[in-house]
Amino acid sequence: MKDNLTLVQRVEAHPDSRCWFVGWNPNGSLLASCGGDKTIRIWGQEGDTWVCKSVLEDGHQRTVRKLAWSPCGNYLASASFDATTSIWRKKNQEFESLTVLEGHENEVKCVAWAPSGNLLATCSRDKSVWIWEVDEEDDYECVTVLNSHTQDVKHVAWHPTQELLASASYDNNICIYKEVDDDWECQATLKGHTSTVWNLSFSATGERLASCSDDRAVKIWKEYPAESGQGDKSWKCVCTLSGYHDRTVYDIDWCRLTGALATASGDNAVRVFREDASSDPDQPSFSLAAHEPNAHGQDVNCVTWNPKEAGLLASCSDDGDIAIWKFLEQD
Template sequence: MARLELIAELKGHTDRVWAVAWSPSGNTLASCSGDQTVRLWVCSSPDDPSQWTCVNVLEGTHKQTIRSVAWSRNGRQLATASFDATTGIWERDADGGDYECVATLEGHENETKSVAWSSSGALIATCGRDKSVWIWEVASDSEFECLSVLQEHTQDVKMVVWHPTEDLLASASYDDTIKIWREDDDDWYCSDTLEGHRSTVWAIDFDKSGDNLVSASDDKTLKFWRCYRSDNSENVSSVTSEPKWKCVCTLSGYHRRCIYSISWSKVNDRVASGGGDNVIRVFERDEEAEKASAESGDNMPIYKLIASVDEAHCASDVNCVQWSPVEKFGALLASAGDDGMVKIWKFVE
């Protein structure tokens, strides 16, 4: 079996670390924490991914926990979602040094749980405890306009994530569902509701193509969903002409407690998960098992566990796992935990 090798421990936060996000170039890692700060870490050696330095601490804007952090697609801006019900937009100065909060997005009634930047860079999505999803348009570098407030979830919305190439949004909720949102003549609507989890859906992520989605839940399972167009050859039908999402694989028994985070690598197609049992798991497609299954007429994906780390964060929750987005460091996985640490792992075959 392959393994995850711990190559770096990044210390500096004074409270639990909720999330990490790699910059599009892969050379900077942002982490956000209950200490109301974001730390930016840079690999100090281009050929040695075990050497990291904290180069910036973003603070003073949020008055409560920073729950989520996301980079713009060009890497020049950073968005931060906070329990103070606001989302901060940070921009690096012309000298490429310090960051300044240039805008604050307000509107959520209480805790903002997640923020995500669209692949086009023109849209931002936020979600919160008020059961809503907000779509914001980037009107200019420092001005943002709310385009739509989506209120079809019946409970706290935990996470939003954009399709990797389209302006299509997925949201995960305490109401045990995932919703897919599309735009039609400047009006956003729910085009599909994915049901199957028996408890809170904490995290979701698309694969590189955007035709597949993975979800992680309080029910201790991972579910893989596939998008079927109206003309699909598998005869998956829909009551409308909209693409239909169907669960094609469920993984259970790999986590003992709630699964808080999931990351689908856009480089190597592996899936990493982390949760309340202080464990990180890595899965990949089992091609041999799929070939054998296909002989009986089943073309559903089959996943196998290929690497695992127990006690990943000193007997505390693993709140976030994120694969590096670039080919050079595609084997690197960053994790964040209740122990206040950010850890860098290298996948070794």
């Protein structure tokens, strides 16, 4: 019997344009969305209903593709097809534009904050990953440009506790970076997907990494000590979930409260997977726990778990809508 995925609310978030991304702030009280209409919208609860609290306009000239909340929740970064990343500062209930980061040659596809809040990563269609350092005066400086991919870089994700960065690309690969002697280096290249890797999500401990792809598969990678006992750790694919998605898997999010995996797909569906209780950590198995085949009217672009309320899930789509779901686990 499948676990329940119940629709809590559906919102016309970005009418007449795609909604590309939704992201919860660190305490789970606000939800930010962005889309093809060049705006960012901030959503909060009034009673049991999610309503728009703020609309951030004039920050970008083209589509806003991705957002990232700082770990403290006081800053919001937005990545745009106009080749810039904007930083917004929360001031009481409003947001003000703080600065604009420039340098990428074309579309910025993703932005992500390190767990310390002192580093920011951006990636672009220009095939590069940039790491920015933030000082106490809110000044941002690019400290390195990484060119480990041969194609458009779709996504960047930080390890939950370490300054370790992962990136996913149109070249079918995943790269893992870390700082060595004040210089950032690609420490590992994860090969296994046969088409574009769209998104990445670390587990709660950071020992595992989930990836999703245009090849319609989800892969679980596990970190292992270096075989020689020295040097860099290695990442190995320990599980592949295939046969579940009818089209591209655009997004994946690993719930750090429950361990459930949610996916967003071009087949208009949202799915939730749970790890089998008896599975071997070195050969884990996952089962489909919930499947909403018509979650949206068009491609589902993003899924994200609330960081504080177990089972609360948000999704967004090319149809411009945000959907809030409740995943109820069955005994």
